[in-house]
Amino acid sequence: MILKERTKSVTHRILESLDHRTTLSLSEKTQYDNQFKGYAGELQFDNKMKEAGVPGILISDLLLSTRDTSYQIDSLLITDTCIYLYEIKNYTGSYHYKEGDISSDSGHLIHNPMNQAERKRAYLHNLLLINGYQINIIAYVVYINPDYYIYSLPKSPAILFAGQLTSHFESLSGQASIQDHKYLTLAKKLLVMHNNSYRPLNLPDYPLESLFKGIMCSECFSFGYTVSRQIRTCTICGHKEKSADAIHRSIEEFRLLFPEKLVTK
Ligand SMILES: [Zn+2]
Structure with missing residues (x-):
């Protein structure tokens, strides 16, 4: 079990x-x-x-x-x-x-x-x-x-x-x-x-300004995509995902990277 x-x-x-x-x-x-x-x-x-x-x-x-x-x-x-x-x-x-x-x-x-x-x-x-x-x-x-x-x-x-x-x-x-x-x-x-909020001390430094912005493909991590009928298609691997899911996934990623920052539109 x-x-x-x-x-x-x-x-x-x-x-x-x-x-x-x-x-x-x-x-x-x-x-x-x-x-x-x-x-x-x-x-x-x-x-x-x-x-x-x-x-x-x-x-x-x-x-x-x-x-x-x-x-x-x-x-x-x-x-x-x-x-x-x-x-x-x-x-x-x-x-x-x-x-x-x-x-x-x-x-x-x-x-x-x-x-x-x-x-x-x-x-x-x-x-x-x-x-x-x-x-x-x-x-x-x-x-x-x-x-x-x-x-x-x-x-x-x-x-x-x-x-x-x-x-x-x-x-x-x-x-x-x-x-x-x-x-x-x-x-x-x-x-x-189980400590869910644990963050190790040896994480790298990464100011927000230094990071490439955009939504990554969940399969191949590339940024290129096309959208039709609220479906997001990766231009590299062809992976399809609902736009809303991709946005939620990216909000989670942002929270993971910057837990102290407020998520804004
Ligand atoms: Zn992809």
Whole structure:
């Protein structure tokens, strides 16, 4: 049962819009690429889970905030025996493991995703405890891309490579499914706690005057269009959309880019 479907993050949507309305700097472009790749990897994970028909309540990209921090959980599967927390990484290439560090061929260290997953598990554990729930949480790091390998990595049940996902999901399917939705109340509580208005601090600067104005095609992001009988047709890809829908979509985009500005005619 899917309680919350995945959507693109605020950063992803802002960078996507800016990429077509201005010229992103090299570092912004890299940030956008990472968002794009990350999201694609998460969708792949969702598809594999759907195909496997895993029982339980699924919440995707849950954003929780405490007094001193905000953290995003890529996937949370609530079953009647425990909660599975998945940190999904769409990395590619070969890396090396040594004494807790993961480094690339050129020697650059990457943050060990296991530490991120464990940190989130601890936050969630405490949050549930405050709300009166004592339920076991198991954290996994999922390397969704088959083209990713870590040499000398000690065997760890908390790490799932792409090739291991099917058998992992099968093992979950074998367990008792949620009969009475014992934890549905908990799942709904978590959803209420989801921070919808979260905006990360590392967003780029983009004055309104510097952006290309106009309504973008929702399919190919181009600006050219023709209108007949209130239907807007993209001159590049031919996508048709009701003019009113295109306007609503653009108002949402404006609100996303400039939440503090008033929308005027
Ligand atoms: Zn188009």
